[in-house]
Amino acid sequence: MQLTEVAFRYRRRAPWVLQDVSFSLPPGRVLEVTGRNGAGKSTLLRLLAGLRAPHRGTITGRPDRVGYAPERFPVDQPFTVSAYLDHMAAVRGIRRPAIGEWAERLRFEHLLNVRLPELSKGSAQKVGLAQALLAEPGLLILDEPFAGLDAESRDTLPGLIAELAGAGTAVVVSDHQRVIESVPGVDRIRVEKGTVTPVTAEAEWTVLEVVVRAGEAEEVATKLRADGHDVRRADR
């Protein structure tokens, strides 16, 4: 898949969200998308998924089957988890949907008969992931998939992503929490000032010690992560 000089804005005369974005995404590549809040990560993911079309430039070679898990999974539908996933599989023409298999791997088998609006945030996130995975996608796009997930599921997902990539799926993940970094060979790009730059391994790094009140540690860590910094807690 290739993006060439892609530019996008939500409305005519609105500021450009993205401009001059060019990069290629070969099969089996895992791409982490970083950047500040509002930088345009979700917009880039929607363009990659084909949910939005570029105003300028081209996107070519998108795989036929695309799985997309949005940042906020829509849960205001009156279906049970199982009926929703059946429906999504039918819409995509999947004859033998592996719903039970994904429910087991993502640990939500006990929720199959629960209605979507009754799900907790993390459980809804898992169902959103499952509907993306059901597509057996050649391109899998996950917008903040780790937000709200319990530790066990958070630990499972990188392995799952590595497995799919190993089978040839291109995976694009926006991930404030940097969980995806544990996947071997992950590439990183940064969305900043309306464009996209590769984050190379040769970048110079330094370690800065920041001392904060214990009660504020999580909040500060979240802010720093949102700005693209790698944050490790010294007391863990």
Ligand SMILES: Nc1ncnc2c1ncn2[C@@H]1O[C@H](COP(=O)(O)OP(=O)(O)OP(=O)(O)O)[C@@H](O)[C@H]1O
């Ligand atoms: N549906 C929309 N209509 C109009 N403007 C939008 C829409 N969605 C996003 N924007 C604007 O586009 C810009 C980029 O938003 P986007 O959601 O892509 O950023 P992001 O990097 O994913 O942010 P975050 O880290 O907070 O999720 C922002 O200025 C936002 O206000």
